Amino acid sequence: MGRLIVVSNRVATPTETKGSAGGLAVGVFGALKDTGGVWFGWSGDVVSETVANAGPTLETDGTVTFATTGLTRKDYDQYYRGFSNATLWPVFHYRNDLARYEREEYAGYRRVNAWLAHKLIKLLEPDDIIWVHDYHLIPFAEALRAEGIRNRIGFFLHIPFPSPQILLNIPPHEELVKSLCCYDLIGFQTENDELAFHDYLRRHARGTVSGDGHAEAFGRELRTGVYRIGVFPDDIAEQSKRYESRQHVLDLKQSLEGRKLIMSVDRLDYSKGLVERFRAFEALLERSPEWRGNVTLVQIAPPTRSDVTTYQDIRQQLEYEAGRINGKYSGLDYTPIRYLNQQYDRWKLMSLFRESQVGFVTPLHDGMNLVAKEYVAAQNPDDPGVLVLSMFAGAAAELEGALIVNPHDSIGMCEALQRALAMPLDERKRRHEIDMQALRKNDLGVWRDSFLRDLRSVPLAAPGSDGSAEKKKQDRRDAAS
Template sequence: MSRLVVVSNRIADPRKTAAGGLAVALAEVLNNTGGVWFGWSGKIVDHSEIDEVHVEQAGPVKLVMVDLSQADHDAFYLGYSNGVLWPVFHYRLDLADFDAGYISGYRRVNQLFARKLLPFLRSDDIIWVHDYHLIPLAAELRALGCKQRIGFFLHIPLPPPLILAAIPGHDWLIRALFAYDLVGFQSRTDLEHFARYVESEAHAQPLDDNRWRAFGRTVHAGAYPIGIDVEEFTGLAHGPEALEMYERMKREYSRRKLLVGVDRLDYSKGLPQRMRAFREFLTKNPDLRSSATLIQIASPSRENVSAYTDILHELESLCGSINGNFGDLDWMPVRYIHRTVARARLPGLYRASRVALVTPLRDGMNLVAKEFLAAQEAEDPGVLVLSRFAGAAEQLKEALLVNPYDTEGTATAIQLALQMPVEERRHRHQALMRTVREYDVHWWCDTFLAALAEAKAEEKGTSWLRL
């Protein structure tokens, strides 16, 4: 069996349950193959110290980590990855910083990763690279002579061709994807955007079985929607922290129905739009006001970036305004929490909630939607209100799908969710859980790796040195 080598910006120790379902799924394959997980250590050091490689053994899995200098971190991570790629891939051209020259740092760190990873590779390894931080990594590895199968999975959305083409050097980025043998996306929509781009912009030749030929190589691409580890998450739901949270929420809100939102504080999550829809719901349904409370968790994220500071202030203002205008001495309509809540406690909160509001403006998948469903009691389940612009909407069609830009439409969906009869809630939940269980994180991992094992690309004299 070939060894699996996972490469991502940050690594997670697969032995720790706090690492989440992705680490659990990858750990199975890594443990079976004695694999390697390579990535940034999370440390910023003086430039003279970045040549050091840190190696830890996590059971049969080898964790290999490199440090970054402050300049590299600022250009690669804050600058290009999150200042250019993240906003553009989430359709926010207005927030992208195209003029700061971050691309050289982005390339430099990908070259660093390739050089540091190379000595740990075996000739028959299968390499799986994750997410937008490392799009050029396979090209850098090919330039160093790597012939191994290399797959790439994009966890965030891929925008339509005209939006993607707004990035200076967009052709370089997409050409880099042709250094992979298999490129995976979260949704069929993302795959369609890729196909349209490579055919219109790169003049790629479409072949059968989702293959395209350009730049002297043939790349395979497909949609592989990521799931959750249902058994691992339901196990958390029966743990002491989740049970304590559930009992406390049921006790404190015995007279009210809970709505819940759990997000990183990010402009892609549609949090101000969600608050405006909840305010509209309260305005249009005075008889339901004191019977419903929204708990909104917005975990801190990149707080040194102005766009995040702006959305933080807007969200705080909206929550304060809603509570001030609608609240009473014994009831606040919104409980806003700007901190991270331990993952072990979240299943209890989900289980106690009648409605989950998962309403991003754009999202690659959104696993909160699937975790909420997995935490529900089958006989009395809650209702998922889901943005049609989340990747999860392609799979979870029995949710109440909404347009988060439509304030009145989302407010109406909230009302329907709170008043939905138990029989309809059960019917929807059963159908949704069939999908969540069938396409779980183990299906995702196994399906992608099986496709990668068969997707050895043809190459005809391509020089990646000049990418």
């Protein structure tokens, strides 16, 4: 069995993979340790052109090699800050109103993908399988194929895939989908995402899709599938329990003075529905006066992409909303919303989840949302909290014990909070057990192993072939004759 080569926009450091990282980093590192391999991508540093053009920096941890490279300021501005996060991110999250398109940024996006692919080629061996992650790297396989790489290449999209009528707002939409078709296997978070991709192939690429996920478009054959990313719930439960007696938890409990706690943790992003969440909490205090002074919302929102204007705007809006609501309902010894714009260690967050009575996770659109799953896993099974979850999070299809809400309906969210805060213990325990069963059934290992199993099962193109659909059809005809 060949090595696994993981490619992602950012590479977790060896230190991050050993405790504080979540989701992708934990799952990917586990697979890399099993087979040996390379994790390749951007270091997160903006460097000079001379440094960027040098070979990747290599760091080894057991059987895993971390290979990273810096980006020049121009590449960072065009590839990362530009097309990836000012065009793809908003459109894929159904926010065309926040998207912009500039040809120079798109050209930079493709240039950086080709440049990164060229760097990776020097590290590849013929039997390696390559697993590429997320929207930053849509053209990556196409760039590898252009340089003659025949290895199996899979792609997993961690964010939603938009319906065709939304995707058409990106001028080079056809080029992007054609690039995706250079992968052998494409994984999506939900059935709706896969369906949107199939719909585009049928309606706009004159492609065909079979019931088992085999597709043909732009002269290539590929497979698609739904792979729901998860967590390791029992590990989270153990760690949250271990940390519950730490000082940060004791300090929080003392400061609450017996009040109920609603916990929310999100990156500071307009897709997370933070403003709508604050207004729903305000509706709770307005419509249920008995909760004034008796419930606190803690919103942790670490800054992200702070050099992008739309992210600066959402931060200012949240600060305004938190201040307005606190000014309206605070007392000398009571602050309704504690808004913390800073990063916290993952295990600290899990222990805070365990102390809360409600997890409030209400994105406007999300690929999966692992915070929802982490909240459930972190609960004390003898006295669990209640998850209030947006219907537009991928996790909503799995977590049937959650109270599902529409994040555009502030009164509906308010009513869900009322129900969660008053829910009797027997019902809370029943809902928690339902969700824990779902988390164990489809944990992070299942996501990782099922994707890699399916990728390894893809037929390898014959030497000298271009991997096209017509060539594969001819090969099958020759084999049958």
